[in-house]
Amino acid sequence: VVLLSWSLPAAATSALLQTTTMCLTDCNAGLANFEAAWTDWKKNYCCINENKGCPMTTTTTCQTDCNAGLVNWQAGWTQWKKDFC
Numbered sequence: 557v558v559l560l561s562w563s564l565p566a567a568a569t570s571a572l573l574q575t576t577t578m579c580l581t582d583c584n585a586g587l588a589n590f591e592a593a594w595t596d597w598k599k600n601y602c603c604i605n606e607n608k609g610c611p612m613t614t615t616t617t618c619q620t621d622c623n624a625g626l627v628n629w630q631a632g633w634t635q636w637k638k639d640f641c
Contacts, residue, residue: 583608 583602586593590609594602603610622641625632633641 579605 581598581601583598583606587608590599590602591612594609599609599611602608620637620640622637629638629641
């Protein structure tokens with residue numbers, strides 16, 4: 557049995573230890589038209605990872621009283637009201 561041993565110069569070892577992070581998608585490509593152009597997957601990925609392509613917030617004129625039924629909100633409120641309040 558022959559055992560071979562070799563080593564790399566320090567500069568080469570340092571270069572090998574460097575890592576890069578690859579993005580799964582380019583969140584700048586199509587950003588101006590993301591609502592129509594991007595898939596749901598890309599919207600979710602870019603919103604979570606780069607804070608781009610997130611759903612726009614809207615205002616509503618709906619009058620919902622978030623104090624009404626507050627004592628029993630978990631069982632008594634609709635999912636919509638839970639999300640809203």
